[in-house]
Amino acid sequence: MTELAPPTRSRVLAALRAQRIETASWAFGNSGTRFKVFAQEGVPRDPYEKIADAATVHRFTGVAPTVALHIPWDKLDDYAALAAYAKERGIGLGAINTNVFQDDDYRLGSVTNPDPRIRAKALAHMFECVDIMDATGSRDLKLWFADGTNYPGQDSIRARQDRLADALAATYERLGPAQRMLLEYKLFEPAFYTTDVPDWGTAYAHCLALGDRAQVVIDTGHHAPGTNIEFIVAVLIRAGKLGAFDFNSRFYADDDLMVGAADPFQLFRIMCEIVSADVLKPEAGIAFMLDQCHNIEPKIQAVIRSVMNVQEATAKALLVDTAALAAAQRDGDVLEANEVLMDAYHTDVRPLLRDLRGEMGLDPDPIAAYKRSGYYETVKAERVGGEAAGWGA
Amino acid sequence: MTELAPPTRSRVLAALRAQRIETASWAFGNSGTRFKVFAQEGVPRDPYEKIADAATVHRFTGVAPTVALHIPWDKLDDYAALAAYAKERGIGLGAINTNVFQDDDYRLGSVTNPDPRIRAKALAHMFECVDIMDATGSRDLKLWFADGTNYPGQDSIRARQDRLADALAATYERLGPAQRMLLEYKLFEPAFYTTDVPDWGTAYAHCLALGDRAQVVIDTGHHAPGTNIEFIVAVLIRAGKLGAFDFNSRFYADDDLMVGAADPFQLFRIMCEIVSADVLKPEAGIAFMLDQCHNIEPKIQAVIRSVMNVQEATAKALLVDTAALAAAQRDGDVLEANEVLMDAYHTDVRPLLRDLRGEMGLDPDPIAAYKRSGYYETVKAERVGGEAAGWGA
């Protein structure tokens, strides 16, 4: 990288220092595919141990100060105690994620199930999650519905939309004035014919109907092949309806690989939209979350790497020469405009991030520092016996 | 097919008799890919000859009484004369399609071009098309924008949305109270990185901002792989925002093959949503249009076949036992619900449609009747010399 002008460097470093990335408790537990969950050693056995792992990620990266919970995987009697434990470890509790897809009752759907008893059960779970938010002080209720159908004719698409709208309205109503609803969409899986919230348009339409505190979540792995995600980012920002990201990456479907691993250029383009709209800063209200499955790689290290990948993409986005870009765009100079963007992308920002970490009192190389810390060896030795956390518990 | 109960048969036949499918003037001209436009014999050389072909389709099918025009491909001095000619031939003029993609000025976009001069030019064309609607008595202004970018950085996604919104608002304002704006979306092509209206969500958001007379057009070939089109149909009907279809079919991208040729089961599922929402009838305001390219097959015959394919899918959709379906759905009987749908789909409705045509005073076999009519031989002999119509003229 050619030397940055001091004001640019200050601006970029300040933005990177203020950046916030939320980790997910379930990323530290075991995960897999329908074919196999490969067990790893040292995996947490309860929410407290997940918090400890998330705090470790923050300790080495400095920009991951909150961790999202998933109910019932992180269900406890005393959330205040968990919050206190997290605080002690240097982090806070983030979004509350509902789960209305792992009960035999939800075979044909949760809030869109044709059976009103099951819809009521799902709604009660969502209310319970709002109660938990009250206890944890979480701002965001994140809703992802596995609801859908597998066969043409199985259920009425429209009737399911009506049921969905009803459940969302009741839940929205239940939120406190400082709480938000974040609605996630996904093209398919586990439903294989229709999915009740399959695309951003559907999520957007429901959020519009609900009100200002309902916003859309973009999971970067939840789109049809060929979808331009940064376009959706731009359009949702323009509409004031982008609430959060679930970051991960994919080559095929919802692969849930480490963010930035499959298409780092796409991640950069997404962050360019964020930076150019000036909504990177936490007060802009967009939550940047990781939602990944580390099926075959060590989990804590993978989360650290993921945080770093987001930082690198962000740093590159911050380096875009916006004046030169705007001029080239205005002039219709296609190659020059592209070149301005690529110039930032091709820059090696790792030295800058090492400097940032130094200024923040962190080791410039989080992975190496984590490995040297012996944390993994410790938990591997300690976390023996009991049941390793996973998607089922 | 087992015998239909007389009331069912009457209901189905009445619905099929009332069905209206709009053909497209450009389907009768030459078309092709970027690699080659294969010239065919007997192709019309002006809008009058296109009208004659469209009237021929209606003459043999009885359900295609209007033809859409495309400006400037169908540009004329006297649209009243063209309308009179159409009337004489037994059909009417349908939607007016704008074209802001075939002038060198539109290299970087039309209404979203960074250059205000070019945006103004594009807007003037849209106003001109509203003037033509006034002359033809057309209800619908159909807008498809090729606008987009080919390279990351080439232009600002958000700025282009703002420019698009401005142009749509000005055009909407210009419409008379009985006129509608139909906004079409398309994933890609000719733009290869971003497209300014790439999906139903974007079209929907713009239409919402405009008002009641702005509605979305679903072109069945304009989606990402794996997109569930009937879901979009259902959601847009529920929102009161489905204005029209551009029917065609595809295996890969925007292949523009004859509707029903690639996936007849999908077409049936789409028509099931239409029938179940009771919006098949013309007064429901949804226009069912064909938008196809008959690159290698004879054009008039292909359009007749396409109309028949839509009729067959519709007939099957009308045969669905809605009470049995609703019961199976309510009971969560996945296989029974699917079976009820498939029972209608597997029914051979061609005898029923032959009966319908007999009752309508038509030949039961439109293709055979068209071939026997000698129409093609006549136009092949007459349409010699001059320039065959195509996308350029």
Place this chain on the structure above:
Amino acid sequence: MTELAPPTRSRVLAALRAQRIETASWAFGNSGTRFKVFAQEGVPRDPYEKIADAATVHRFTGVAPTVALHIPWDKLDDYAALAAYAKERGIGLGAINTNVFQDDDYRLGSVTNPDPRIRAKALAHMFECVDIMDATGSRDLKLWFADGTNYPGQDSIRARQDRLADALAATYERLGPAQRMLLEYKLFEPAFYTTDVPDWGTAYAHCLALGDRAQVVIDTGHHAPGTNIEFIVAVLIRAGKLGAFDFNSRFYADDDLMVGAADPFQLFRIMCEIVSADVLKPEAGIAFMLDQCHNIEPKIQAVIRSVMNVQEATAKALLVDTAALAAAQRDGDVLEANEVLMDAYHTDVRPLLRDLRGEMGLDPDPIAAYKRSGYYETVKAERVGGEAAGWGA
């Protein structure tokens, strides 16, 4: 359907009577997605009960006389006893499917694992399966490898091909002269970056290197979006390398829905290639197998329906007027050729199949007969306690 000419009818009925479809033992056990396996009642708890279910499918359809086993899910001490039990129930044991993806050792691959110890373990399993084939009298060893990588750089693509070739050669060597190796390919899942046998080309190249008794398996759900499966069918038949189908259907990825449920027209086109190459008959050596997951629908009934769907597609393919088709193709009459094909597809063949079943001494309506039989109520009552079969056991 217009009356078939008696010779046509005889030919079609004879072909349908001779048709053989192999069911899969695992289809009767519980299955699901990574999100949830919904438990069903009456699910078999051991291979014997699976055999009983498979025999029930054959009892009502008459064309499913064998069932494939999966090792270790169907592992037993005494396969001869199992074979005898099957015979008693009226069916036989079919292909043996290996499983080298569900041991923690296989986290980074089985036969392509960088660790030679694990490769040897995987190979030993494949040898064991050949031993089982000797015991069951099975002709076919079906190999599907989950092997691949999740991250760029994780392993050498070429080195893995070399390891794969070695394992295949050793296994092929181990086969008896009347035994075959069937090699399956799959685009992705569970591997998310590279898969070691991702496409038919790779499977074909390995089978070519092995010899005549190595052939390719086409799983209809294992392709990239837009892949023309019937093309692959035609090309592999032409090369003498099509060994088997794993039938199922999908809208998105490897959804494993009932065959014919997502795109019945595609299934028909596939069967047209089979029929036109005259390789439907069992002596042509192509095994027609079902490989599906009935996650939310009742399993036995779903398998019966799947068998019927294959029969219906086959019946339609048998009805194609081959002389008319060949003539239209030769004349370059695109629409006529398409029409000849569609004429067969649009025919309602269910009456013909009902007649076939009558002639075979079966109930014309297998689903209704199965429901009336009380089989499901009986097994639901009997199969209480124990552990329901699934992918893990």
Place this chain on the structure above:
Amino acid sequence: MTELAPPTRSRVLAALRAQRIETASWAFGNSGTRFKVFAQEGVPRDPYEKIADAATVHRFTGVAPTVALHIPWDKLDDYAALAAYAKERGIGLGAINTNVFQDDDYRLGSVTNPDPRIRAKALAHMFECVDIMDATGSRDLKLWFADGTNYPGQDSIRARQDRLADALAATYERLGPAQRMLLEYKLFEPAFYTTDVPDWGTAYAHCLALGDRAQVVIDTGHHAPGTNIEFIVAVLIRAGKLGAFDFNSRFYADDDLMVGAADPFQLFRIMCEIVSADVLKPEAGIAFMLDQCHNIEPKIQAVIRSVMNVQEATAKALLVDTAALAAAQRDGDVLEANEVLMDAYHTDVRPLLRDLRGEMGLDPDPIAAYKRSGYYETVKAERVGGEAAGWGA
């Protein structure tokens, strides 16, 4: 970039200096989509002017010393004169590309057409191209067939394979001992149902049947969504059947954008396979060609940028620490192996390439040097009148 060890630096620079990238004559002419070809100024009007443009690309990049021709777009009476002109300008003539898709006769195919007269005509064109190779001294005959069908039933898939095999065999037979046949595959377009050479497996099978001098061409834009191209690269290299690349990039279908513009990480992964198999050097026999359409951007500058993009991806691939990578792969250290690869990818190689150009006596910044050269202004002034070259001429 941290300082490279001198031996590494020497090795990398030597490889980059030896790299050869072939440009395409048609990239300098006008191109577009079926919707519009936007005319640009200064476009060549004959093969000589195209050569001049290609020579200009080589003058500023130093690694593009040959240009491929396309017949009949570059048809001439005297190819020796053209070759002499090229030589004078510092470049040579490369591969000869056939065109059997732009004659009305080829509406239903060329070498696979059901009509033997048309097949003979297509074959004669291929023979003519071999004659041209003899005149130009070209080594490679590059074959891409637009052949396929648009509608199910239109023609026999197998019969077309037979006809294709015949035409390939006759053409292969016609080649001299120092000449090669390069067979390209493409998923779809302009055919929309079947394509006769749709995937690498089909091309590979035909090349195998032909002999050693028949090899496969990978066009990076010709795959189904989700296809792992570097896997195909690795497999074809392993089989000794990779003959050439047609480089370009795409977000959707065959977008033909500048290589490296859509997914630079993918291009890097492809080059990693090339480098790791040591087949970058020209004597390895793989031709690295550009095949792109510069529809909206200035063409010469776009080709220069494309050459640079390939150089940058290559430089990064050359920087991979192969020992560290092999060790991490052997140890099954997923994250470390990925990290080793990403370390090379994240390196900013532009300073290294500037150094390379300096050592080669070139301007370190080819784009700036080209702009300063006034070449474009000159040709814009000179190339007035006449007919601009395009796909039609």
